Amino acid sequence: MTVSIHVSGDARTAVQTHVPRLVADLVASGITAENPSLWGPAAEAEASKRLGWVEAVAVSRPLVAEVSALREEFLAAGIDHIVLAGMGGSSLAPEVITKTAGVELTILDSTAPGQLRAALADRLETTVLVASSKSGGTLETDSQRRAYESAFRAAGIDPVSRIVIVTDPGSPLEQLATAAGYRTFLADPDVGGRYSALTAFGLVPSGLAGADIGELLDEAEAISLNLAEDGSENFGLILGAALAGTSPLRDKVAIVADGTHIVGFADWAEQLIAESTGKDGKGLLPVVLDVDSPELTEGLADVQIVRLVANAGEHHLRERHPGEVLVSGTLGALLLTWEYAIAVAGRLLGIDPFDQPDVESAKEAARGLLDDRPEPVSPAFVEGGIEVRGTPGTLTAAGTLAGAVEALLASLPATGYVAVMAYVDRLALPQLAAIRDLLAKRSGRPVTFGWGPRFLHSTGQYHKGGPADGVFLQITADAPGDLEIPDRPFTFGQLIQAQAAGDAGVLAEHGRPVLRLNLTDAAAQVPTLIDALR
Template identity: 70%
Template structure:
């Protein structure tokens, strides 16, 4: 079997207790036969429209010659730099596939003006832009497309020769793209975004960038039968039970890449699990960790560790005092296995793993701010070049940056977590990711780190719909030079500011503590923030 899983401690107890019942209930064959009743009556209507991912391999294989032919045509014209404009499921899976396969793919999943400008300036004469959006109305992707269209025109390039669109049939984007003469790939509309790794959304950008798609689908196909049958060896059932069935439930799932050949898999799994399970006041919170993360030393009792390794061994149940899950396997096989496991986890949690009811709230709030364009709320105070704002429970007890951080950390419940949300240029300032370990060490609790606005399409669902035990640190970079969005009355700077402010307002409405730090000089302000944490 090309996915191996070993379990120990509470995860092993969950597998022994739950998997036989899943087999008896014919859950695996139910998923494969598109049985929408598996998640209860409330989920049935949505599930009936969202199980196409189980058939993705057969549906996607005919796309491969078409993608290869387009890649060869582009390269014959000297176009060998592929940029992907997409968010959430439209960008996270392609990033993993490309990085693991050594393909050169630039993923633009931000509205930060500097990051957009830098992407456009990189090899424009040799660039093809893949615009990927299921709904066809994603504001980030629409804005990125508009910016590239203008850049191509300014360079004397016909955008119709450089833009490829991936979307669902009959979406607004399909209609406008065909009218503009763009090359269009339509995807299976019965597959939700976060389950779309093996569909056109995962394959078109990575295939154009040079990834071996035939191998990827062959890897997934090799495990397809094992996932489809009701057996106690089924890796989807085993993994689903291990991550969602412990008693008491360990509802924080540390995902640690520890020797695996797969690059960036944890970020993809984070979206899949958080957006699928974080609702109705429950869920599993993925926490992406490095091998030396503080949480692995402190071992909070509500943290389940899963290690992504290159060899999980041949034994299913092992002795391990830390009670970990170890998973190994090829990329294609793991993509499909984790999708099955997440669907199983949804059944165990009693929720619908295919909807995302709380994602739209932040989008609505951001749209409202862009339409009304209100003046920004004044800062509670300014520390150096950092403007400090927050919910009353945080800011009311703070007088400087040090005390603001201190109060926010005190707001984390004993069973809670801290989410760092960095609306920062992640290409120019990857060092902001270092704050995660510092805050985990200081707080003694699991800490997630997300780049804004892409996490809004990922863990953003869990933040609002999951258990009410999170605290939130927003880092918002004030652009030194803004960038217009052609055809829109707002700029990229306006957009990302509205996205951050809109999400903060929704979190506040849900009673979550929020501390927002607006940064004018990212490098200097990061030093100040490190000092405040220390």
């Protein structure tokens, strides 16, 4: 079998309770038949145009030969470096596919000017840019494409020979690509971004980078019959019930890679879970952990631990993990299984798993700041060059960085979580990721960590639409050098700052506590920040 799942404790009870009803209600076959009524009348309109992913294996088969032929064409011309400009569903699936396959794909899912400069300086003469956007209007992807077009022309390279477009039919990006003469792959418009792993969005950049996308589709096809059958052994029903059917609900899903051969799967699952379920004040919060993260030993009653292992059956026999969910399988099979499972979870939670009503709010706020260019809000205080701003409750311990952090954590509900949102150049400041474990140990609660603006296309929906029990630590940094966006009245540095400020503003409007720390000299101030958080 290409997938194995073992459940125990509350997860096992959830499976025993809900799977028989899901089987009786013909949920699995209903999803496969693209029945939009499974999530209730309010969700039917959206679901009716978002279930094309169940046909992705068959629809995507012709892509295998097309992508292979284009890859050979590029290689014959000495072009072997693939860069992907894409956000959320347009980049997360290619990231896990290529990492697992062990092939190189440069992921460009940031607006930090340092990351753009580093990418543009890396083997431009042998680079192909894949610009991938479902809507065709993603601001980050549009800006990245503009930068590469300009760089190619400056190097005497025709952009038409080096840019590949992946988008939906009729999108602004398709219209631009047609006018410019770019190679274009059109995806199924009846598939949402986070469900697009096995469509052109996941397959084109991965295949161009050298991953075996035919094998990936074979793996997904091998589990398709199991996922379509209304039976107690259906892995999509089992996993969906284990995640969303516990009582009381363990609504923090801690995902840890513990022996799996798949690299980065939790980051892909994070978007699928958070953006699909985090709405109407409900949801499942994915928390990506390492094997030694503090949350795994805290015994938190609202945390469901999911371990991605080499073999769920053998792992269970060798080492008992009461109350945990153990999952193993091939990558293609697991991608499709989790898509089914989260659709099932949406039904159990009573929400529409296919819309994302709060994602646009932060984008609109950022665009408003870019259009109006208001004067920056003065910091409440500055310590060691770190500018401190925040919602009123986070600044009650006025005057010190440590006090502000203490005030933020003091506002954390007993069943809440901490979200760290780092709008910085993660290539230059990877050590910031250590903040996650520090805060988890200090708070005794689950902590998520997201690089901005990437997470806006992932957990950003949950932050605004999910349960109102999060507190938010936003970290920004003054860029040591900015970068122009061709034919735009703003720079990449201004864009990322506007995205951060817009996100913080929307969170504040939703009543979420937000502490904003801006590093004016990031490299020098990170140790000070870590000490304050410790």
